[in-house]
Amino acid sequence: MTKRFPSITNKLAPAAAVAAVLAIWFLCCEGEIVPAYMLPSPADVFRAFVRNIGDLLRQAAVTLQEAMYGLLIGIALTFAVAVLMDRFRFLYKALYPLLVVTQTIPTIAIAPLLVLWMGFGMAPKITLVVITTFFPITVGLLSGFGCVDPDCIHLMRTMGAGRMQIFRFVKLPCAAPDFFAGLRISASYAVVGAVVSEWLGGFEGLGVYMTRVKKAYAYDRMFAVILFISAISLLLMGAVALMEKAAMPWKQKGVSS
């Protein structure tokens, strides 16, 4: 069976793990090991999700908008910075430690400052998403640019290729797998980043909705939102995987770059 249906057997193990977690969660609630007001049962969460699906979708549209704007700006900024850092060694040496340091600052610590500086609109949310998504893609791109076989560049030079041609025909495609690896992580960070910034101030979005239901002690709805955010993040990561597949058809032929 493993050989005949690899796609099914590959998914069996994670599906079994998810089922086991749900079963344990359900038994904990049914056996009243954890009080219902602290941990609602999966059935309650599901019911809350179905009852509030309209609200959730409306709020998710706002959060997704912030996440997508942030992600797109983050990608554009990342490309500009990574290309410059790859081109100018001095910039690489100067900026790389700074990039690492920015990752040691917790997102939750920057978010209130952004709200203070930019207000309660969309700007601080998008900015926080840009900050959170910037690092994984930049590191991915820089690592991809740096891993190019020097002989490939040498070959291009013997063919009279200029710097831009070497970048277009060698560096960029060689960095594609690392770029998509970074983008997959950033896609999930984007939604979480938007939600975190919404917690600290705003009028709409899943983060704002979460703070409201938390204040109302509606933990079943709270869990529904958490699971919904998780589902959106997984969907975004899936979309990135599809883009990766379309952008790198040679990978489907069992080829590594």
Added chain:
Amino acid sequence: MEILKAEQISKRFGDKEVLQNVSLTLNAGEIVGVLGVSGGGKTTLFNVLSGVCAPDGGRVLLRGEDVTGKPGKVSYMLQKDLLFPYRRVVDNVCLPLTLRGMSRREARAAAEPYFEPFGLAGTQTLYPAQLSGGMRQRAAFLRTYLASDGVALLDEPFSALDAITKRTMHKWYLGVMRTIELSVLLITHDVDEAILLCDRVYILSGKPGEIRAQIRIDKEKTEDFALSTDFLDYKRQILAAMHLD
């Protein structure tokens, strides 16, 4: 007719003199070998001839034109095939044409007639990983040919192949060279390969590299040439010139 000429090429890296007054010529349609020990400056010599490395002294002439330090004039095939895994075979082969500004369609049309004689028919849409080692070398050789202006430098192109594939490739190479107009300068450290493939062989001494001898292989290369006494005579001469006898 002299097509490529290196005059008094010298090159040093820091205190280390790698090439010293190296002069050689390549005539139209010739296959000329450059034999020498490892670290003897063969690859540096090719880097200078291809224009990616400027010499400290001397100059390189292509059909009389000074091309010293000008890359893109003399085609160069490196030891590894260096086919890009993300480009289809046809696009790998067409790369030098694309770099010169041809559109993808024009480049593909220009390369298409060579797939059959180079033994690559039907591989156009495949990716390099789907080819055998020998086919990858042929694709790399076709790319080198398309990049060339009638002159190519081959840096140990068969060294990574197993003995059987190498033998097949030698036969194929001699066959295809009869159908195309290409003058080749071939680096090798394999004496047998040099005798089998080349019309002339330069012996490059090491540290610093300088031309020690030039041996002409002018006997007809029949089917059993590799087993003939002529072959052994050439081998003896070359080994003596390399001081390895």
